[in-house]
Amino acid sequence: MSQTPVVELCGIDTLFAGRHVHRDLNLRVEAGQIVGLLGGSGSGKTTLLREMLGLLHPNAGSVRLFGFDLNHADPLKQRAVRRRLGMLFQQGALFSALSVFDNIAFPLRELKCLDEDWIRRLVHLKLAMVELETAHGKLMPAELSGGMIKRVALARALALEPELLLLDEPTSGLDPDRSQNFVDLVGALQKELGLTVVMVTHDLNTLAGLATHVAVLADQHIIAFGPKDEVMTVDHPFVTGFFGADRRKLL
Numbered sequence: 001m002s003q004t005p006v007v008e009l010c011g012i013d014t015l016f017a018g019r020h021v022h023r024d025l026n027l028r029v030e031a032g033q034i035v036g037l038l039g040g041s042g043s044g045k046t047t048l049l050r051e052m053l054g055l056l057h058p059n060a061g062s063v064r065l066f067g068f069d070l071n072h073a074d075p076l077k078q079r080a081v082r083r084r085l086g087m088l089f090q091q092g093a094l095f096s097a098l099s100v101f102d103n104i105a106f107p108l109r110e111l112k113c114l115d116e117d118w119i120r121r122l123v124h125l126k127l128a129m130v131e132l133e134t135a136h137g138k139l140m141p142a143e144l145s146g147g148m149i150k151r152v153a154l155a156r157a158l159a160l161e162p163e164l165l166l167l168d169e170p171t172s173g174l175d176p177d178r179s180q181n182f183v184d185l186v187g188a189l190q191k192e193l194g195l196t197v198v199m200v201t202h203d204l205n206t207l208a209g210l211a212t213h214v215a216v217l218a219d220q221h222i223i224a225f226g227p228k229d230e231v232m233t234v235d236h237p238f239v240t241g242f243f244g245a246d247r248r249k250l251l
């Protein structure tokens with residue numbers, strides 16, 4: 001018997017001002033997969049991540065995480081489900097008025113059941129996980145490089161030890177070296193922590209370095225899903241245009 005999928009989107013319709021962004025969209029992500037979500041600009045990728053986070057409810061269809069329907073579960077259950085996922089926003093979305101330490105401590109303090117001594121130990125552990133030092137905890141977000149912002153945001157996303165990690169353009173704004181380091185870090189943590197990952201990316205190297213599977217969002221739904229070597233041979237204008245002559249990079 002197959003296991004409960006980590007993410008299951010069924011028949012999703014999303015409309016803004018009467019215009020469909022998603023129409024009868026379906027996606028099933030199994031435990032341990034790293035799914036690269038591709039699609040043209042404005043095709044509704046970030047909107048889909050927001051629906052997985054429960055920040056936005058689709059107009060029709062169901063969003064199930066770990067088997068729980070986010071639209072119908074009671075608020076307590078919804079909160080419990082949300083704690084099982086971490087999100088890395090495109091620009092990091094750190095709280096600018098809080099230090100690195102306090103940014104990472106934020107979700108831990110929200111639990112309201114850990115004393116400060118535990119929080120300190122956990123924050124230092126998360127800093128080490130993303131290859132930063134304890135001393136970095138004192139810095140403010142404005143003092144960080146682009147790569148460090150991504151690492152701190154990742155440490156915060158991992159604070160509650162999620163099973164599902166959502167990444168929105170994880171390497172955008174990083175130069176090729178930093179981008180490769182970040183891809184290696186996420187890949188190593190994914191293996192170590194057994195994470196399931198859904199990431200939006202436009203970057204072929206990030207996709208090549210991380211994704212086990214690719215989902216293509218076009219024409220308002222997922223037109224292709226599967227291992228990346230299968231998806232890149234799909235005959236669709238977006239797929240052909242995206243992979244173009246670089247198809248071999250992914251193999």
Ligand SMILES: Nc1ncnc2c1ncn2[C@@H]1O[C@H](COP(=O)(O)OP(=O)(O)OP(=O)(O)O)[C@@H](O)[C@H]1O
Pocket residue numbers: 016017021039040041042043044045046047048
């Ligand atoms: N809250 C909102 N209100 C109205 N329209 C919205 C809202 N959020 C998104 N949209 C619209 O929905 C469409 C999809 O947006 P979304 O940000 O999900 O696309 P995307 O695929 O992530 O794009 P990009 O790759 O450019 O970031 C866009 O046309 C956007 O303007």
